[in-house]
Amino acid sequence: MPMITKTVKIDENNIDETLIKEAGEIIKRGGLVAFPTETVYGLGGDALNPESSKKIYAAKGRPSDNPLIVHIYRIEDLYEIVEEVSDNAKKVMDAFWPGPLTMIFKKKDKVPFETTGGLDTVAVRFPIHPTAMAFIEASGGFVAAPSANISGRPSPTLAKYVCEDLDGRVDMIIDGGNIPIGLESTIVDMTGEKPMILRPGFVSKEMLEEVLGEVCVDPTILDANSTERPKAPGMRYRHYAPKADMVIVRGDSDRVVAKIKEMGQNKECTVLCVSEHVNEFAGMKVKDVGSEKDYNEIAASLYRVLRECDDENTALILSESFSDKGIGAAVMNRLIKAAGHKIIDV
Ligand code: TXA
Ligand code: MG
Numbered sequence: 001m002p003m004i005t006k007t008v009k010i011d012e013n014n015i016d017e018t019l020i021k022e023a024g025e026i027i028k029r030g031g032l033v034a035f036p037t038e039t040v041y042g043l044g045g046d047a048l049n050p051e052s053s054k055k056i057y058a059a060k061g062r063p064s065d066n067p068l069i070v071h072i073y074r075i076e077d078l079y080e081i082v083e084e085v086s087d088n089a090k091k092v093m094d095a096f097w098p099g100p101l102t103m104i105f106k107k108k109d110k111v112p113f114e115t116t117g118g119l120d121t122v123a124v125r126f127p128i129h130p131t132a133m134a135f136i137e138a139s140g141g142f143v144a145a146p147s148a149n150i151s152g153r154p155s156p157t158l159a160k161y162v163c164e165d166l167d168g169r170v171d172m173i174i175d176g177g178n179i180p181i182g183l184e185s186t187i188v189d190m191t192g193e194k195p196m197i198l199r200p201g202f203v204s205k206e207m208l209e210e211v212l213g214e215v216c217v218d219p220t221i222l223d224a225n226s227t228e229r230p231k232a233p234g235m236r237y238r239h240y241a242p243k244a245d246m247v248i249v250r251g252d253s254d255r256v257v258a259k260i261k262e263m264g265q266n267k268e269c270t271v272l273c274v275s276e277h278v279n280e281f282a283g284m285k286v287k288d289v290g291s292e293k294d295y296n297e298i299a300a301s302l303y304r305v306l307r308e309c310d311d312e313n314t315a316l317i318l319s320e321s322f323s324d325k326g327i328g329a330a331v332m333n334r335l336i337k338a339a340g341h342k343i344i345d346v
Contacts, residue, residue: 002168007159009175012036012130019174020131024138026171027052032059034148034162035135036176037127039100039185039201040155040303041162042071042145043170044135047081050114053144059169062151066233067117068144069102069125069185073136078124081111081142088212089190095211098128100181100202104189115144117233125185131176146234147184148173154240154303154338157182161307182300183330187232188215197221198232200330202299207326221333242306244270244314246339250321251346253277259346260318270309272319274298295327302331306338 008019023033030052033044043060045052047070057064072078075093078085082105085093089103107122116122127133136143147155150165159175166173186201188208196216197205208215220230247263249256257280260271270285274292287305290297309317319339324332336343 003171005163005167005170005173007163007173007175009177010131012176015131015134017134020134020138023135023172023174024140027139027143030055031171032056032169033135033139033172033174034166034170035132035145035174036129036159036179037071037132037145038129038179039127039181039183040157040179041148041159041176042132042143043148043166044071044139044143044145046140047071047115047142047144048110048112048140050112053112053114056144056146059166060146060149060151062146064114065117066146067119067123068115068146069123070111070115071132071136071143071145072124072126072141073133074141075126077141078105078126081108081122082106082124083108086190088195091211092188092190092195092208093126096203096207097126098133100127100185101125102185102187102199104187104191104198106191121189121191123187127185129176131174135174152241154242154306155184156307157300157303158307180300181296182303183327183334186330189231196231198230199235200333202296202327202330204326204329240303240306240334240338241340242309242314242317242338244309244317246317246319246342248319248321248335248339248343249346250343253320255346256320257281259344260320264316264318267316268314269316269318270312270314272305272317274320274322277320292322295323295325295331298322299327299331302334 045056102125111122148162156162157179181202186203187199189196198218218231249259271281275288
């Protein structure tokens with residue numbers, strides 16, 4: 001049954017307490033609210049209410065074996081929902097919470113299996129976006145939230161894309177304007193012997209290693225052709241994908257430019273490239289993803305650019321490959337998924 005969705009604007013620098021309270025009440029009575037975070041927009045429901053989690057899966061069209069992240073607004077609440085917080089986890093919390101980082105812990109019974117997709121572990125995140133923090137507090141402290149897109153589409157970094165996907169499927173959408181980071185949080189599994197990155201994000205492997213020493217990475221993330229199951233169930237699905245066919249061309253930059261030009265000849269296509277290369281593709285339709293000197297800019301624009309290609313009914317996207325250092329690892333992870341692993345090496 002379609003519902004009426006109320007859309008409201010909240011300025012993170014001047015939070016409207018009445019609207020936040022209204023949003024919190026919706027969550028407390030089992031409804032759904034989409035809200036901004038520093039990474040991407042989230043689709044929130046009460047994490048401790050199994051019915052709310054079921055509604056989230058239905059609204060997103062997401063398989064219910066793909067667990068949700070529980071969002072908190074203060075550290076002490078972590079201890080309410082997880083069994084054990086290791087010394088390593090404490091170090092990570094000290095360094096990166098609040099912020100764009102999610103950790104996996106053994107869950108307490110209080111967290112329903114509906115929220116964790118049947119797992120006995122739970123993913124927890126403490127975001128730093130002021131509107132998200134106020135909203136989580138008003139909601140009772142535990143908000144389950146996947147990215148606020150229909151399953152399989154790029155995560156939304158602008159409220160208009162949340163509306164496009166979720167209008168009529170949630171009770172409220174909080175428009176918080178543009179999202180600063182633009183890629184989902186780093187996920188680190190703290191339940192094993194060594195911390196392991198299950199999804200790369202703004203908090204890079206290098207940053208985590210400064211705090212923890214050695215950190216492993218789920219091997220399925222590094223090897224595009226791996227047949228092993230990723231440890232984060234969500235990484236199994238074709239994700240982040242535009243409607244267009246998409247191919248990444250990888251290699252020395254002169255050869256990449258030449259190959260993209262050759263592939264795009266006499267074809268309707270859109271090229272994704274760094275600012276520095278825009279002029280190389282004269283005569284072709286080009287989207288500038290940002291300067292190669294600023295990977296944060298590339299991260300912040302990637303999902304928007306993919307959505308724009310959808311809006312323009314692009315049939316073929318030809319993308320340059322980017323560096324995989326630092327946040328570049330997260331950019332390349334999403335780019336490769338968006339392309340359904342279609343990469344040409346030149
Ligand atoms: O930045 C973010 O993390 C955003 C914002 C809204 O906070 N949320 C987000 O949620 O990206 P979602 O549902 O789109 O992605 C959650 C990922 C999925 O790949 C899921 O499989 C994984 O986290 N995950 C959740 N709980 C897990 C668990 N217990 N063990 C392993 N992976 C888990
Ligand atoms: Mg998602």
